[in-house]
Amino acid sequence: MSHKEGQGAASRAAAALAIQQVLEQGRSLNQALPQVTRNLAPRDKALCQQLCFGVLRQLPELNFLVSQLLDKPLKNKTSIIQWLMLVGTYQLVSMRVAEHGAVSATVEAAKLLKHKSLAGLVNGVLRNLLRRRDELLAQLAQREDLKHNHPRWLADAISQAYPDQASSIMAANNNQAPLWLRVNQHQTTGDNYRQQLDNAAISYAPDSPLPTAIQLDEAQDVTTLPDFGSGAVSVQDIAAQHAAWLLDAQPGESILDCCAAPGGKTAHILERTPSARVLAIDSDAQRLTRVHENLQRLQLAELDVRVQQGDASQPSTWAPKEPFDRILLDAPCSATGVIRRHPDIKWLRRASDIAELAQLQSQILEALWPHLRVGGTLLYATCSILPQENAEQIKDFCARHPDAIRLATHPDGSVDWQWLPGEHAGDGFYYAKLEKRA
Numbered sequence: 001m002s003h004k005e006g007q008g009a010a011s012r013a014a015a016a017l018a019i020q021q022v023l024e025q026g027r028s029l030n031q032a033l034p035q036v037t038r039n040l041a042p043r044d045k046a047l048c049q050q051l052c053f054g055v056l057r058q059l060p061e062l063n064f065l066v067s068q069l070l071d072k073p074l075k076n077k078t079s080i081i082q083w084l085m086l087v088g089t090y091q092l093v094s095m096r097v098a099e100h101g102a103v104s105a106t107v108e109a110a111k112l113l114k115h116k117s118l119a120g121l122v123n124g125v126l127r128n129l130l131r132r133r134d135e136l137l138a139q140l141a142q143r144e145d146l147k148h149n150h151p152r153w154l155a156d157a158i159s160q161a162y163p164d165q166a167s168s169i170m171a172a173n174n175n176q177a178p179l180w181l182r183v184n185q186h187q188t189t190g191d192n193y194r195q196q197l198d199n200a201a202i203s204y205a206p207d208s209p210l211p212t213a214i215q216l217d218e219a220q221d222v223t224t225l226p227d228f229g230s231g232a233v234s235v236q237d238i239a240a241q242h243a244a245w246l247l248d249a250q251p252g253e254s255i256l257d258c259c260a261a262p263g264g265k266t267a268h269i270l271e272r273t274p275s276a277r278v279l280a281i282d283s284d285a286q287r288l289t290r291v292h293e294n295l296q297r298l299q300l301a302e303l304d305v306r307v308q309q310g311d312a313s314q315p316s317t318w319a320p321k322e323p324f325d326r327i328l329l330d331a332p333c334s335a336t337g338v339i340r341r342h343p344d345i346k347w348l349r350r351a352s353d354i355a356e357l358a359q360l361q362s363q364i365l366e367a368l369w370p371h372l373r374v375g376g377t378l379l380y381a382t383c384s385i386l387p388q389e390n391a392e393q394i395k396d397f398c399a400r401h402p403d404a405i406r407l408a409t410h411p412d413g414s415v416d417w418q419w420l421p422g423e424h425a426g427d428g429f430y431y432a433k434l435e436k437r438a
């Protein structure tokens, strides 16, 4: 085996391990990938990530193909080889790879995974796939039930909420997301940074809904972007970039950013309004360290910003006596709007999670409302596309709180802004804005 083939085998073995952690142990890909790729070179890490994303995006279709080539799925101690066969199958049906090299690297991966005795089976299945590929793909094309590559409950929930758009939403969920940058307006302007990108021959989309948002034409290692290290830009989806604009913090105001980690929106609020007084709360101490890191890199840590661990549903344990002028509640949610960036969400979420999350969101809203001053505004945001967490949640809250008046969020003046995945090249997101009257 050449050195190159050995490295290819290591990426495939790592992908099978990550997929196993997601599908058998319920770990997120964000947790699994750094661990399984820690000894890989950057190029092999990228290949491993590409394989994991691809397999999780197309899982039902790949399962179907492998099931046609194997009598019974491999389970228990040999399940890792089942996942490896999905990795191999993904390469042969959806990636432009040198086919025989891909087969032999996958066979070698079986040996790296300490299943030398199953290497022959992997080889047989993948070679059979190559021989029967057209016939199997034709069979697959007949399977309307597999085409959307979503779990049944989620496909049903999306179809119920969006009967006319369900197919395009699910297609967008299985597409690669573009890379959006947010220019740090505390340091520079959108136009200046576009000039810097031009100088570095990095191309981007000509139009943007926000002056400080830039969509790059191609994904790239962000640390190589001009002045990334000194905080000129951050990576943030265009839908999420609307939060700080909609919150519209004014100079000197006291702002609560609730559920703030890793701090993307905290930083954006400060970039727009450096004299705002911001309290950023999150319950996850580890994620809070990323808020500090982001504020440092963006050179915002010297401003009036406090970062504190706290449970959003228990503000009595952390909130100051004075009510806030504005509150951003970026609520914990199903994340069904960001599946294109996190394809593991499709397989990690359960139907029963939605009611539990809606309950938590409602508790947090109830708990925060007394901490908003009369005349102040609360911006409610989720990266979900499910109405129970969004429009229905806010409708129910307003029915319980006659002192909550709804303000426009959508540019057309509507009070609900339900952004669907892929719309304006953004993630799925929801915004509602409430003003507290006397």
Ligand SMILES: C[S@@+](CC[C@H](N)C(=O)[O-])C[C@H]1O[C@@H](n2cnc3c(N)ncnc32)[C@H](O)[C@@H]1O
Binding pocket: 258, 259, 260, 261, 262, 263, 264, 265, 266, 281, 282, 283, 284, 287, 310, 311, 312, 313, 330, 331, 332, 333, 383
């Ligand atoms: C959508 S993420 C926030 C993203 C963040 N606002 C940003 O723009 O970078 C949701 C956050 O809610 C936090 N969270 C979940 N339950 C919470 C609770 N009960 N109290 C406070 N934070 C919570 C999670 O730790 C997670 O960081």
